[in-house]
Amino acid sequence: xxxxxxxxxxxxxxxxxxxxxxxxxxxxxxxxxxxxxxxxxxxxxxxxxxxxxxxxxxxxxxxxxxxxxxxxxxxxxxxxxxxxxxxxxxxxxxxxxxxxxxxxxxxxxxxxxxxxxxxxxxxxxxxxxxxxxxxxxxxxxxxxxxxxxxxxxxxxxxxxxxxxxxxxxxxxxxxxxxxxxxxxxxxxxxxxxxxxxxxxxxxxxxxxxxxxxxxxxxxxxxxxxxxxxxxxxxxxxxxxxxxxxxxxxxxxxxxxxxxxxxxx
Ligand SMILES: Cc1cc2nc3c(=O)[nH]c(=O)nc-3n(C[C@H](O)[C@H](O)[C@H](O)COP(=O)(O)OP(=O)(O)OC[C@H]3O[C@@H](n4cnc5c(N)ncnc54)[C@H](O)[C@@H]3O)c2cc1C
Numbered sequence: 001x002x003x004x005x006x007x008x009x010x011x012x013x014x015x016x017x018x019x020x021x022x023x024x025x026x027x028x029x030x031x032x033x034x035x036x037x038x039x040x041x042x043x044x045x046x047x048x049x050x051x052x053x054x055x056x057x058x059x060x061x062x063x064x065x066x067x068x069x070x071x072x073x074x075x076x077x078x079x080x081x082x083x084x085x086x087x088x089x090x091x092x093x094x095x096x097x098x099x100x101x102x103x104x105x106x107x108x109x110x111x112x113x114x115x116x117x118x119x120x121x122x123x124x125x126x127x128x129x130x131x132x133x134x135x136x137x138x139x140x141x142x143x144x145x146x147x148x149x150x151x152x153x154x155x156x157x158x159x160x161x162x163x164x165x166x167x168x169x170x171x172x173x174x175x176x177x178x179x180x181x182x183x184x185x186x187x188x189x190x191x192x193x194x195x196x197x198x199x200x201x202x203x204x205x206x207x208x209x210x211x212x213x214x215x216x217x218x219x220x221x222x223x224x225x226x227x228x229x230x231x232x233x234x235x236x237x238x239x240x241x242x243x244x245x246x247x248x249x250x251x252x253x254x255x256x257x258x259x260x261x262x263x264x
Pocket of ligand 1: 038125
């Protein structure tokens with residue numbers, strides 16, 4: 001029976017987020033929060049493994065109270081257990097502090113054979129979390145997993161197909177193994193009404209900085225985050241380019257040289 005952990009993040013729908021030009025901060029008000037799309041793929045892959053080999057899928061997130069909604073989506077889509085790590089003391093966490101909190105809590109939940117993450121989040125998009133989690137959990141890591149070909153529980157090995165820039169490769173990871181997922185061959189299921197209703201009533205396991213034993217206050221939230229984001233700003237859109245086509249190469253080059261000479 002596989003013990004599977006899926007790390008999920010609730011993110012603002014970045015297509016709708018704007019940046020305040022005065023303060024440089026994201027205007028999140030009125031912007032719907034969604035489950036990070038790569039994490040939906042990670043969850044689907046995890047649930048398929050459970051269905052194929054048996055076991056349990058636990059979803060975990062560190063985030064504000066509202067992130068509970070993302071966890072309920074995961075329960076509706078086939079997760080068995082959902083864990084929310086939420087505390088004001090976690091505020092302004094960078095990836096180092098976030099991975100520390102997630103792993104500290106995950107270790108209370110048991111030993112996981114497989115851990116799934118999205119390739120990156122839609123908002124922070126550092127792509128650093130998975131490697132940090134793998135390091136802290138002492139896991140092997142397989143990135144860009146598109147399909148899981150075989151799980152050999154007796155040997156403690158997972159065999160996958162990874163997406164490469166040009167083609168694919170078959171790779172194996174030893175348990176515990178953390179896999180990151182972008183696109184997979186697994187179509188994301190739409191929860192039926194029964195599972196959606198059950199997810200509304202399901203219990204969410206909650207931890208905060210006081211209920212995770214031994215959590216070092218200097219390694220969480222702002223004090224535990226060496227990365228700071230002093231400013232966020234939209235890209236500066238330069239002047240539009242001009243297409244030159246004078247009906248032939250010589251004439252076009254002549255025109256270009258004329259334009260360049262005007263700039264001097
Ligand atoms: C300036 C700043 C302030 C922040 N303030 C807060 C705050 O106040 N409170 C707070 O809770 N968070 C806060 N965060 C977010 C938190 O630090 C991020 O969740 C974390 O740093 C992950 O970074 P990322 O989004 O780039 O992950 P990536 O590495 O791009 O994500 C890869 C994968 O890791 C997993 N993952 C990422 N984040 C989480 C998560 N939070 N929980 C579970 N799995 C995850 C998902 O599977 C995801 O697909 C803040 C981030 C920044 C940059």
